[in-house]
Amino acid sequence: MIHKQIGGKKRQKNVEHSLNYILRVRPEDTAEDRNFVQVMTTTTRADIENFNDYIKSKKFAHPYITGVLSFEENDTDENLKQKMIADFEEVLFSGVPPENRPPIMWVQHMDKGRLELNYTTFNALQDGRAFKTYYHNTDHHLFNAFCEKNNFEHGFSSVLDKDEKNSLIRVPTNIPEEKRAKLEQIQNEILGKIIVQEINNRDELIDYLKSKDIHINRVRKNQISIKFSPEDEKPTVLKGDIYEEGRDYNLYREPPKNNRERDPEFAKRALAEHREIFDRLLKNRSGRVAERYNRPPKKNASIIEPRAKKTNDHEDQNNQHKNTDSFDLDSFSKFVFNDFDNNKNVSKVLNEQNNRDDKTEPREAKSQREERTRQIEAIDFEQQRINKIAETVRDRQFRNRAEANTVEFRIGFTRRHFSGFVQFFSKIIRPIFVNTRKNEVRSTIEERRKLAQQVIKNQKQKEAKRERLKYK
Numbered sequence: 500m501i502h503k504q505i506g507g508k509k510r511q512k513n514v515e516h517s518l519n520y521i522l523r524v525r526p527e528d529t530a531e532d533r534n535f536v537q538v539m540t541t542t543t544r545a546d547i548e549n550f551n552d553y554i555k556s557k558k559f560a561h562p563y564i565t566g567v568l569s570f571e572e573n574d575t576d577e578n579l580k581q582k583m584i585a586d587f588e589e590v591l592f593s594g595v596p597p598e599n600r601p602p603i604m605w606v607q608h609m610d611k612g613r614l615e616l617n618y619t620t621f622n623a624l625q626d627g628r629a630f631k632t633y634y635h636n637t638d639h640h641l642f643n644a645f646c647e648k649n650n651f652e653h654g655f656s657s658v659l660d661k662d663e664k665n666s667l668i669r670v671p672t673n674i675p676e677e678k679r680a681k682l683e684q685i686q687n688e689i690l691g692k693i694i695v696q697e698i699n700n701r702d703e704l705i706d707y708l709k710s711k712d713i714h715i716n717r718v719r720k721n722q723i724s725i726k727f728s729p730e731d732e733k734p735t736v737l738k739g740d741i742y743e744e745g746r747d748y749n750l751y752r753e754p755p756k757n758n759r760e761r762d763p764e765f766a767k768r769a770l771a772e773h774r775e776i777f778d779r780l781l782k783n784r785s786g787r788v789a790e791r792y793n794r795p796p797k798k799n800a801s802i803i804e805p806r807a808k809k810t811n812d813h814e815d816q817n818n819q820h821k822n823t824d825s826f827d828l829d830s831f832s833k834f835v836f837n838d839f840d841n842n843k844n845v846s847k848v849l850n851e852q853n854n855r856d857d858k859t860e861p862r863e864a865k866s867q868r869e870e871r872t873r874q875i876e877a878i879d880f881e882q883q884r885i886n887k888i889a890e891t892v893r894d895r896q897f898r899n900r901a902e903a904n905t906v907e908f909r910i911g912f913t914r915r916h917f918s919g920f921v922q923f924f925s926k927i928i929r930p931i932f933v934n935t936r937k938n939e940v941r942s943t944i945e946e947r948r949k950l951a952q953q954v955i956k957n958q959k960q961k962e963a964k965r966e967r968l969k970y971k
Contacts, residue, residue: 500655502642506565514551517565518544521606521617535610542604550602554623563621564632570614571656590645591632594788599625644777651770668739691928694921699748720744740913
């Protein structure tokens with residue numbers, strides 16, 4: 500299973516195109532095509548179009564998104580499909596309350612001989628705010644981890660289980676057909692030489708290319724660029740494992756040590772690793788989204804914030820009157836006219852305001868509280884910095900571990916591939932080379948024998964001629 504975005508990119512604003520595609524109602528679609536289409540949710544096309552009309556006034560650059568969960572398998576259990584759909588929606592809208600999520604429609608395709616779960620939803624919330632449902636640069640690691648976790652949990656095939664068809668050599672596609680055919684022939688000869696152990700490293704490979712009158716234009720760490728003739732304007736780049744620096748071709752002839760598909764220990768470790776990565780990335784994304792979108796929209800905040808500011812200013816003004824060192828005549832007048840009958844209380848309040856001992860004590864206490872607050876804030880800031888450093892180190896460790904596993908799998912795959920290559924071609928190429936050598940030796944011996952006979956014949960002719968001249 501793999502996740503791909505197939506619609507809503509490159510400023511596509513008309514959701515009808517994606518709906519026509521996933522529902523197979525385009526002009527070129529037939530009724531037979533629609534037999535393999537099934538809507539998996541209660542959300543209908545009308546719901547999607549109504550929400551699209553609702554957010555048209557926002558004029559979003561990318562108002563909607565269409566994606567697919569593509570499987571190599573033909574089909575799977577219906578309950579499992581619904582579970583994966585629900586889990587995927589939780590990842591897609593992580594951190595957003597359910598009542599604020601946009602509508603999403605799921606459509607199943609099986610017309611390609613495999614299972615595809617297509618979805619269409621919006622980059623906007625129910626309250627009208629923009630919400631980037633899937634941003635590839637930041638979210639593809641999370642969605643890849645989701646797919647790999649489910650692949651190992653439910654036994655689905657994964658694109659990470661498969662490398663390129665042939666990682667030993669890669670024939671470029673953007674070259675002329677004549678040059679491409681010539682390049683394929685040379686690379687097949689190189690593989691044959693590697694099989695019969697006539698080429699064992701990259702230096703010997705370069706010498707072999709030079710023996711074929713091929714100009715070595717540039718040698719890099721992971722590739723070699725060549726020119727078939729000095730007149731070539733653009734060099735041809737040779738890519739693949741055999742062209743990488745430091746490769747020992749003897750390793751390719753060893754039998755594979757690990758089979759990923761049949762190793763339960765490897766699958767167990769991989770599942771634990773994908774779960775750990777998924778949980779960590781999902782937690783980070785949920786936190787970011789919740790922090791931003793769980794607050795009220797700015798439209799309401801523009802009304803609420805001035806009111807809150809006005810209330811706070813009024814309270815600060817009252818506190819200033821209460822804590823002032825000098826006598827405020829206006830406050831005293833208001834106080835007297837409002838509570839004229841409480842003259843005794845007025846005198847008591849005035850005495851408290853003019854009492855320096857009573858005022859100094861709360862001010863010192865407040866200063867101590869502020870100092871403790873500043874200290875706590877400084878400690879919190881330092882702790883956040885430490886946590887950030889620790890998070891950076893953990894991310895680096897995860898990346899290093901992933902790179903190490905990738906290299907280990909790549910080496911294992913290369914050995915398995917080359918082992919199969921050797922087993923398949925050893926019965927063909929080796930006999931060809933052996934017969935070729937035998938024919939070359941046989942032809943050489945035959946030429947030498949003919950040459951010797953010709954020399955003997957010439958000698959006999961010379962002797963006969965010499966005898967004729969002697970008798971004359």
